[in-house]
Amino acid sequence: xxxxxxxxxxxxxxxxxxxxxxxxxxxxxxxxxxxxxxxxxxxxxxxxxxxxxxxxxxxxxxxxx
Numbered sequence: 001x002x003x004x005x006x007x008x009x010x011x012x013x014x015x016x017x018x019x020x021x022x023x024x025x026x027x028x029x030x031x032x033x034x035x036x037x038x039x040x041x042x043x044x045x046x047x048x049x050x051x052x053x054x055x056x057x058x059x060x061x062x063x064x065x
Contacts, residue, residue: 003053003064006030010047017064023050 004026007015016033020026027048035042053064 003055004050005053005064006048006050008048017053018050023052026050 001019001021004018004020004023005015006018006026007013016030018026018029020029024045027045027050030048031043031045
């Protein structure tokens with residue numbers, strides 16, 4: 001498992017930090033989470049990109065928001 005920051009490809013959205021096996025899973029989890037609150041205009045996986053966060057590079061405990 002790795003830590004990923006999932007970032008929207010559209011203006012005004014906030015990023016989400018996910019723990020997943022790969023980037024695709026992280027994006028899919030984010031889409032499923034956000035779509036549970038939508039009644040129309042559902043998000044698609046193509047609306048997001050993801051980048052891995054290497055936790056070993058942090059020398060101090062860190063809050064990721």
